[in-house]
Amino acid sequence: MPKPIIHTFAVKVKPQDLDELNHVNNVVYIAYLQEAAISHWYSSVSQKVSDKIRWVVRKHEVEYLKPAKENDELVIHTWVSKFTAISSERHYEIKRGQELLVKAFTLWIALDAETMKPKRLSSEISESFFESSVL
Numbered sequence: 001m002p003k004p005i006i007h008t009f010a011v012k013v014k015p016q017d018l019d020e021l022n023h024v025n026n027v028v029y030i031a032y033l034q035e036a037a038i039s040h041w042y043s044s045v046s047q048k049v050s051d052k053i054r055w056v057v058r059k060h061e062v063e064y065l066k067p068a069k070e071n072d073e074l075v076i077h078t079w080v081s082k083f084t085a086i087s088s089e090r091h092y093e094i095k096r097g098q099e100l101l102v103k104a105f106t107l108w109i110a111l112d113a114e115t116m117k118p119k120r121l122s123s124e125i126s127e128s129f130f131e132s133s134v135l
Contacts, residue, residue: 002130004079007040013072023067030060033092033104036076040090044128053119058087058107066101068094074101083126086110086118 011032019025034057042050068074075095082089087109094102112119 004081004130005044006077006079007036007043009036009039009076009078011035011074011076013068013070013074015070018070021067022069024069024072026062026064029062029064029094029102029104032074032076032094033060033062033078033106036078036092037090037106037108040078040080040129045125049125052113053121053125054111054113054116055088055108056111058109059105061105063103064101065103066096066099068096068101072096080126080129083121083129085120088121088126088129 009032013024017024017028037055041055073096077093077095078090080088080090087107090106090108092102092104092106093100094104110119110121111117
């Protein structure tokens with residue numbers, strides 16, 4: 001099984017990210033996840049590929065383990081574990097230093113950028129997200 005390439009994305013918690021409990025709001029965490037996924041996508045594929053595909057969320061699963069607060073410096077580790085014909089399964093961990101705050105999973109569906117209908121993914125795309133196993 002190929003080893004996924006882990007992408008890291010840094011975020012500093014801003015005052016507007018907080019809820020009434022002074023924790024990062026759960027909706028903001030979803031935005032952080034999306035920003036990390038988008039960063040990974042655009043850093044892994046060519047513009048020719050990215051211009052042809054848009055992604056939409058089919059499902060999010062988020063497990064909140066510990067709260068983040070204003071000025072916390074967070075690192076989001078994200079990787080794709082699997083591609084199917086039209087989808088990708090993406091995982092995330094949000095950490096403050098070595099402390100795990102959030103674990104998450106998203107099922108993304110690929111759409112054709114022009115028709116906005118599901119688009120079949122080539123093996124070339126999936127190969128961009130896994131380490132090559134050259135012996």
